[in-house]
Amino acid sequence: MNLVFKALADPTRRRVLQLLRERPMTAGELADHFPVSKATLSGHFAVLREADLIAADKQGATIIYQLRLSVLEDALLAFADSFGIGFPAAELSMASPMKRRPSSRKA
């Protein structure tokens, strides 16, 4: 459960979970929504995978991420979002998707 709390404490990771709620996405599609480096985002994905909140499905050179939230975890996500836990002012801009050209980035 510690891993889940750690994963949900970060606003970027919460935003990843919110995006995956719509549909499974590739790492590249997810990266289009964040103004952070690929390596940083990979670190976030690793934390989410470790907490078993997302699953990665490797298809060729592409990794597709899928949501794996239990109801309790979803409630914790909503709680953390409502109270803006770990939401530093500098990261507020991340809450809205970045308007960038779709890249062909894989994994």
Added chain:
Amino acid sequence: MNRVAKLVCWLAIVEMIAVGIAAVAARWTDIIHHPQVISLFGWRIVFALAFFPVWAAYGLTRVERRLNPQGMVLSMAHRRMTEVGYAVICPLMAGMDTWFAAIFAKHQMLLNASPQPVGLLVGGALLVVFGNASAKFAPPTGPAAPDPGAWIRASLRNGWATVLSGLAIMAAAFAPSVPRAIVVLTVLPVAVFFALEQRRLLRGGPGPRATA
């Protein structure tokens, strides 16, 4: 379905049949010679004793089919949870059946100590556990598998509905009998509706996939 779960379920069904026969045999003289002493409630129990094993056996065949939907493969966690779930429900049904049989055989003397609150607590807790976990299952795979996005959204929505239903049923266990009946009769159809919704997804054809 794995062999242990199947064995547990069949043992529970056999126990229910044996207990039902024993209860009717214990009051056979009344049933034949003085049927009027068996109240309407008593006949309802006879009905329950006759049909509990039938329902359990029918459920077992449904679970077998549900574990092997046409054109798709369920995730291992999904299979295991379904198997364990039914392997837990069958002994619970057997316990309830045994209690009814005891009430029938002992001339309703045991009615004062109703097992209803305990049954609601256990049933509600099971709904909470299964609802919480069901949202975490990986989507099925295969040519007829539903769209993973739709599956995940529906699982989460249905999981929430199941968990809230379970909590309401658990709360109803502590309520007086009339509010308890109202809560259970309101919540159960909702839980059944969402369970059917989930099953409908397993019948749906393939949808759009995530683009690479």
